[in-house]
Amino acid sequence: MFLNYYSIVAAVVVGIVSGILGVKWIRTGLRSGQVVARAVTVGFVGTVILSGGALFITGLDGFTLVHVTYVVGAMGAPIAGGIALLAARTRPQAVTAVCVIALVAIPVGVYATYVEPFWLRVDTAELAVDGVDERIRIGVLADLQTTAVGNYENEAVDRLLGFAPDIVVMPGDLYQFDDDLFDERAPQFTQVIRRILDDVPLVFLVSGNTDTVAGLRQITAGTGARVLDNEVDTFELNGITLSIGGTTLFGDEASARRMAERLTGDEHADVRILLAHKPDAIELLHARPADLLIAGHTHGGQVSFPLIGPPLTLSSVPRHVAAGGLHELDGTPIYVSTGVGRERGNAPQLRIGVRPSIGIIDLVGAVGP
Template identity: 30%
Template sequence: MIDWPMLSAIGLGHFCLAVLAVNILHGIGVPEGTPTRVVKVLSLTFLATVSVGMALLVASRPWESWPVMARGYAIACILVGCVGLPATTLARLLRKQPPGVRGGVTGVDLTRSIPRDELIGPAKDSFWLRIPGNQAFRVELSDWEVEHPGLPEPLEGLRILHLTDLHLTRAYSDRFFEAMIEQAEGFEADLIAFTGDLIDDAALLDRVGPLLSRFRGRLGRFAILGNHDYRTDAEGAFDALRSAGFEVVEGRWSSIEADGTRLAIGGTSAPWGPLPERSAEPGAGFRFLLSHSPDTLPWASRIGVDLMLSGHTHGGQYRLPLFGPVLLPSRYSRRYDRGFFRRGPTLMYVSQGIAAQHPIRVNCPAEISRFTLRCAPRRSAGARPHSARESIVVRG
């Protein structure tokens, strides 16, 4: 007789471990030249083999006669499914907004002003955009005021517009990308930041200039690449961003004079691209990092970055009620999904991005963000320094 409760507990835990493995695999950066499909096929084959093997054991043999390794894995699955999953879900639900962060989100449905068919491109996978419930044509305009204790007084009121994960692909029409940029243009900003994944189709590089050259920031426009840019055409993406008026700070530091104080701006798409050399960082009153992946937060904290903006995760793209995201390409799995996170002196924000290679979103619309920085009261000389421990907070 099949022990259905045991099989269910093992199956749930095995699913959680499989998700963890897939997320980490897609977050660590597969060696260049390794076909993505090969990695996916091998991963799915391994997971399916383990799943079938465990099911056969539960169905055909009593627990006492299981091989030691099989029993050990089964116990691990039960603990993960019955203890780990509820604990992490509860922790996610109990997240709180950080002190000094105010603002909110305005939702916009592009189909209210533009017919859906005009937003859909000619690619084969554009059929996803016709499925009811797909929120790919919704965008959340996030407008935040952030108090930061490390902000020099001359930078009080500095406004940063954050764009990420444009993913130029034929699944969406040109009108879709134009509409998204029009929404972003509604935010006035001093500095424009783009954090990678510009393209999924190199043939669309000529669209970058007309889209991104429309932005004006009195302190400049800065950009980095993402893993999809490296996969598609890194050199082409680099040139397109420069032609659109952006300074590409991929793997390096730059600095600007902003209202009488120096602002250091660094960029990285690690692990797919290089980290900026710490020794090359210009002396500055405030350090701002563009990082495609949020996984560089521990590194950023160690070198004293004040503010870090990231994308890459898309917020998970499909989020289940209560549970949150399932698949999220990060070596930390679902930890850095979206919103504000703090580690030591570094405050990070992870955006859900604009588009995606696979054009489907559920409970996770696109996002365009603006941050207005405010000076926060500084700690007294006798106050405790920033803890290296991490605090995690919701988007809002």
């Protein structure tokens, strides 16, 4: 919270200084390009200096730099443009155009912060799998990644259950808060798990970046949900045998590889599914593919641009895969959820071009030749 206030103050300072200097340069008769270049330079230098102050507060954290830069762009640029429009009565047309464009950052910032992060969608996919005679529906509730369960999180659960899944998987980052808040907040997440289990008896979880196996096991204790810690669970559903293996992020790599070998080498299973937080778990399947890998983590990049896609996914899989949805990689179908929540901590609370989602994957019988 303090970082957000600091970023707002930084944005106001950068905006006012850039705007006042811009007006001064306009009045001295500088060309449009010179005015814009100087104002941008002042804004950039100011952002760098104030970002250094933020890092002094939070410690080295790339998300801090992104946070300050985003707020300065969303607030500082419109402030500078507004000052130039109001104070410089005579302006070159090019400068006027740049100032008007800067004001567009206001609605963009409002949308990215207060609209898209809560504009939940349902992402549906169908996958043909040998051995499946009757449809099996898998609900994916990834990256809830919240400090507390509120109306938005409950809406996500309601919408998921409305599709009547046979299985619900939760691939990590269920919660994100400091350890000293765990005992206070954990019961809210236990209630979420119980609500799901009231309708769906098969619920599987793995740990991610912001939660732990121990934390998830405490949350799910006595509920019937299964936390997979480099383990494989095999069961019968709709007359077929399914095996679900779950890999633990930051767990023992040797155990993860043994789990993957057990999963893909199980000749008695009709369907083999690997559940992981990061899609990078595809590396565990290099020797033998699975029928499906389900992951989250990337949030679809959380920011994505038309024709370009997400500039940052924090994953080694191809960007078009990390962007979300059902793809095939190294012979294994891989579904990556864009997640329900968003990065917390020092990161800016935003989404642009990547709406949050719950996933519905229907496994259907493969069509013969």
